[in-house]
Amino acid sequence: MTAHIAPPPDLRTLDATLAFHAEQQPDRTAICCEGAQLSYGELRGESTASAAALLASGAGKGTRIAYLGKESVRFYELLFACAMTGVVLVPVNWRLAPEEVAYILRDSVAELLFVEEEFLPTVRQLRSQLTDVRELVLLDCAGTDGTAFPEWQLAGAGEAVPAQSHTDDPLAQMYTSGTTGFPKGVVLAHRSFFAVRGLLAAQGLDWIDWRPDDKSLIGISGSHIGGLWWATQGFNAGVTNIAVRSFGAKDVLELIRTSGITTAFMVPAMLLMLLSEPGASSADFVTLRKTIYGGSPISETLLQRCMEVMKCDLAQIYGLTETGNTAVCLPPADHVLGSPRLRAAGRPYPGIELKIIDADGLPLPPGEVGEVCLKTPARMLEYWNLPEATGKTLVDGWIHTGDAGYRDESGYLFIQDRIKEMIIRAGENIYPAEVENAISAHSEVLDVAVIGVPDDRWGEAVHAFVVRHPDASVAPHQLRAFLGDRLAAFKIPTKYEFIDEVPRNPSGKILRRVLRDRFWAEHDRAVN
Numbered sequence: 001m002t003a004h005i006a007p008p009p010d011l012r013t014l015d016a017t018l019a020f021h022a023e024q025q026p027d028r029t030a031i032c033c034e035g036a037q038l039s040y041g042e043l044r045g046e047s048t049a050s051a052a053a054l055l056a057s058g059a060g061k062g063t064r065i066a067y068l069g070k071e072s073v074r075f076y077e078l079l080f081a082c083a084m085t086g087v088v089l090v091p092v093n094w095r096l097a098p099e100e101v102a103y104i105l106r107d108s109v110a111e112l113l114f115v116e117e118e119f120l121p122t123v124r125q126l127r128s129q130l131t132d133v134r135e136l137v138l139l140d141c142a143g144t145d146g147t148a149f150p151e152w153q154l155a156g157a158g159e160a161v162p163a164q165s166h167t168d169d170p171l172a173q174m175y176t177s178g179t180t181g182f183p184k185g186v187v188l189a190h191r192s193f194f195a196v197r198g199l200l201a202a203q204g205l206d207w208i209d210w211r212p213d214d215k216s217l218i219g220i221s222g223s224h225i226g227g228l229w230w231a232t233q234g235f236n237a238g239v240t241n242i243a244v245r246s247f248g249a250k251d252v253l254e255l256i257r258t259s260g261i262t263t264a265f266m267v268p269a270m271l272l273m274l275l276s277e278p279g280a281s282s283a284d285f286v287t288l289r290k291t292i293y294g295g296s297p298i299s300e301t302l303l304q305r306c307m308e309v310m311k312c313d314l315a316q317i318y319g320l321t322e323t324g325n326t327a328v329c330l331p332p333a334d335h336v337l338g339s340p341r342l343r344a345a346g347r348p349y350p351g352i353e354l355k356i357i358d359a360d361g362l363p364l365p366p367g368e369v370g371e372v373c374l375k376t377p378a379r380m381l382e383y384w385n386l387p388e389a390t391g392k393t394l395v396d397g398w399i400h401t402g403d404a405g406y407r408d409e410s411g412y413l414f415i416q417d418r419i420k421e422m423i424i425r426a427g428e429n430i431y432p433a434e435v436e437n438a439i440s441a442h443s444e445v446l447d448v449a450v451i452g453v454p455d456d457r458w459g460e461a462v463h464a465f466v467v468r469h470p471d472a473s474v475a476p477h478q479l480r481a482f483l484g485d486r487l488a489a490f491k492i493p494t495k496y497e498f499i500d501e502v503p504r505n506p507s508g509k510i511l512r513r514v515l516r517d518r519f520w521a522e523h524d525r526a527v528n
Contacts, residue, residue, distance in 0.1 A: 004025055004028070004212035004213075004238060004239075005024045005238075006237070007020050007021070007236065007238060011236075012191060012198070013165050013166065013167055013169075013190040014083035014193065014232060014235070014236070015164050017235065017236045017238075018040070018044050018047065018080050018083070018235065019164070020238075021040040021235075022040045022043070022045075024238070025040055026041030027041065028040055028238070029240045030043045030235065030240065030241065031073055031235075031240075031241050032240070032243070033071055033073050033243040034243075037073070043076070043080065047076075047077050047078075047079075047081045047083075047084065049156060050077050050078055050080075050153055050156070051080075051156075052156030052160075052161055053081075053152055053154075053155055053156030054082075054087050054112075054156070055160075055161070056155050056159045057112060057156075058111075059085065059111060059112060060085070061086030061169075062087075063087045063088065063112075064087075064109055064173060065089060065110055065111065065114065066091075066092050066104070066110035066133075067089065067115075067222075068094060068101065068116065069116035069118070069139055070118075070245040070246050071221060071222060071227075071243040071244060071246070072139070072140075072243075072245070074114070074140075074149065075222055076235075079171075083171060084164070086165055086169055086170075088171065088187070089171065089172050089173070090104065090105075090110050090173045090175075090185070091172070091222050091223035091228065092104050092105070093175070093221065093224070094116075094118075094119055094221075098125050100183075101122055101126065102129050102130065103182060103183070104185075105126070106129065106131075107185060107384070107385070108175075108185055108384065109132045111133065111134050111135070112133070112134070112135045112136075112137060113130070113133045115136065115138065116139045116141075120138075120141075124145065135152075137149055166190070167189065167191045168189050168190070168381075170188070171188060171190050171193070172188050172228060173187050173384055174186045174223075174228065175223075176321055184383045184386060185383060185385075185386075186225075186321045186383060186384075187380060187382050187383070187384055188324055188380055189381055191324075192324030192325070193228075193229060193232040193233070193324070193378075194236065195376065196325075196327075196349055196378060197233065199349045199351040199377075200350075202350065202351075203350045205331075205350070207315055207329045207331040207349075208292060208315060208329070209290070210234075211239075214234075214237070214239040214263050215239065215240045215241075215259060215260055215261050215263075216230070216233075216239055216261070216263050217243075217252070217255070217263070217264035218231045218242065218243035218244070219243075219244055219264060220247070220265065220267065220270075220295075220507070221246070221506055223506070224506055224507045225321040225325045226265065226294065226325060226507060229324070229326070230292070231243070242255065242259055242261065247270055249273040249276070252270075252274065253274060253277055253280060253284050256284060257284055262287055262288060262290070263288070263291070264288065264290075264291050265292040265293070266293055267294070267295035267296055268297070268302060269504055270508065271293060271298075271302060272302055272446075275305050275310075282310070282311050285309070285311065288312045289312055289313060290312055290314075290315065290332070291306070291310060292315050292316075293306075293315075294319070295507045295508050296507065296508040296509045296510070297437070299437045300437060300440075300441065301441045303335075304342075307335060313332040313335075315330065315331050315332055316329065316345065317329050317330075318346060318413065318415065319376075320399065321380070322380045322393060322401075323378060323380075323399050324379060324380065326349075327348060327349065327352050327374045327376045327378070328346045328347060328349070328354070328374070329346040329347070329349060330344055330346030331346070341412060344408075344413060345412075345413045345415045346413060347411050347413065352375065352377075353375040353376075353398075354373070354374055354407060354411070354413060355398070356368065356370040356372060356405065357371050358370045364406070366406070366409050367406055367409075368406055369405065369406045369416055369429075370405075370406070371400060371402065371403070372401045372403045372413065373398045373400050373401065374401060379394065379399050380394065402418060402419055403416075403417070404416040404431060415433070416434065417433045421451075423450075423451075423452030424459055425455070425458045425459060425461065425462065428491075430452070430491050432449070434491070435462060435464070435487065435491055436450050436464075438483055439464060439466065441486070443469075444468055444473070444474040445467070445479075446468060446469045446472075448466050448502070449465045449502045449512065449515060450462060450465070450493065451463050451512050451515050452516075453495075453516070453519040454520065455494075461494045462491065462493040462494060463495050463497065464479075464493035464495070464497070465498075465499050465502060465515060466479070466497070466499070467498075467499060468498060479493075480493075503515065
């Protein structure tokens with residue numbers, strides 16, 4: 001194997017970094033995914049062939065192509081092919097319902113659709129609606145529905161691939177999770193996947209770092225910004241990336257043990273699943289040196305369990321699809337048991353600005369809760385075909401996150417909740433995440449979600465959905481007593497509903513709308 005050489009900081013496009021690693025370490029494994037693998041040299045060769053095929057099929061700079069499938073080597077071939085040609089990749093979450101898939105394909109005006117055999121029934125069901133899709137490429141099968149991938153790729157033989165792209169060229173169009181309303185297509189440029197790396201390197205910080213012998217776990221789908229961003233960080237660093245088709249706790253634990261995973265990025269729900277797997281212990285994580293987590297709030301109880309069992313460096317990241325993923329980090333040095341900073345999202349990376357504003361847009365002082373706004377060079381270019389929505393979210397370079405939070409005197413950000421998910425009871429503001437954090441500290445609680453429901457007297461009441469540990473029997477009156485010293489009386493739920501599983505989207509965020517709908521169905525609006 002050729003010795004690992006770190007890429008120079010002036011490489012700021014995916015195609016440029018792939019070319020660098022293909023030249024410097026062509027034989028190093030770049031990507032493995034359940035039996036398939038490519039070295040950096042092979043990945044560049046396959047991606048170049050796919051880039052030529054894209055051009056031969058009539059795709060060009062700005063053309064949207066969509067991918068409907070689970071994690072695979074092919075997905076990353078197409079990502080780099082898009083980077084080489086200026087084509088924009090639209091990853092479609094395979095967990096979506098058919099009509100949700102149809103909306104994304106129509107909204108993005110995707111001209112080519114790459115689909116795995118498992119999801120062909122969905123495409124067949126939708127085919128009449130997909131008037132912009134002019135070619136269907138079958139990733140892992142052959143058939144009459146479309147062109148088999150090898151045949152499609154071969155059609156580009158001899159097509160010249162142009163010079164490398166520019167850092168501000170759009171690369172990916174990521175659709176927001178759509179927990180309320182229709183999802184928006186967030187257009188991200190190459191720079192969104194390089195900015196944080198550059199800011200950390202300029203300051204010599206190792207909050208998120210890479211070593212030559214790293215093996216990185218890609219456990220989050222590339223249809224989610226966290227998954228795509230994490231994968232690109234590993235590729236840019238030139239390490240070996242090991243992807244799972246879809247996350248399963250038992251399989252991932254085995255993969256960490258047998259493949260020698262050294263670094264990973266997971267959402268809290270995944271960490272909970274790993275630590276809840278029967279027999280899971282510190283021995284399972286012995287090769288793991290650093291775990292990055294984020295995507296949704298983490299309870300103090302789960303974080304403490306991670307620190308005690310995983311025994312590796314932990315770093316929390318906070319950001320949105322619109323910020324190009326991470327903009328704030330709680331570095332390993334702040335992960336100290338008992339520290340009040342464990343409740344923080346972290347502090348902005350050097351070069352990223354943070355402000356908290358009130359309802360009139362005026363900055364608030366430390367300690368006061370308002371909307372979190374971030375200015376980052378990784379920010380989105382726009383919402384696809386939504387200039388008005390873009391103008392509301394991206395204002396003078398600032399991303400208005402819609403999250404409620406405050407910063408302390410040291411500049412650390414503390415997230416309270418989504419502004420729209422705030423519960424107002426008798427004029428008092430209640431943030432579900434705070435209540436969930438308190439309930440999850442109970443030893444018999446495995447998971448919890450809190451919503452506001454209509455209350456004729458107080459406007460809204462606090463309603464908790466609780467998942468108990470197997471064989472646990474904690475009752476509502478016991479939870480109320482437990483919370484008595486932990487929450488103000490008006491924040492304590494008035495009702496507890498025990499369920500088997502909290503509904504979440506692929507990034508781990510609670511689907512509160514799913515829980516709320518039956519309570520607000522007869523109301524004109526979902527506030528009272």
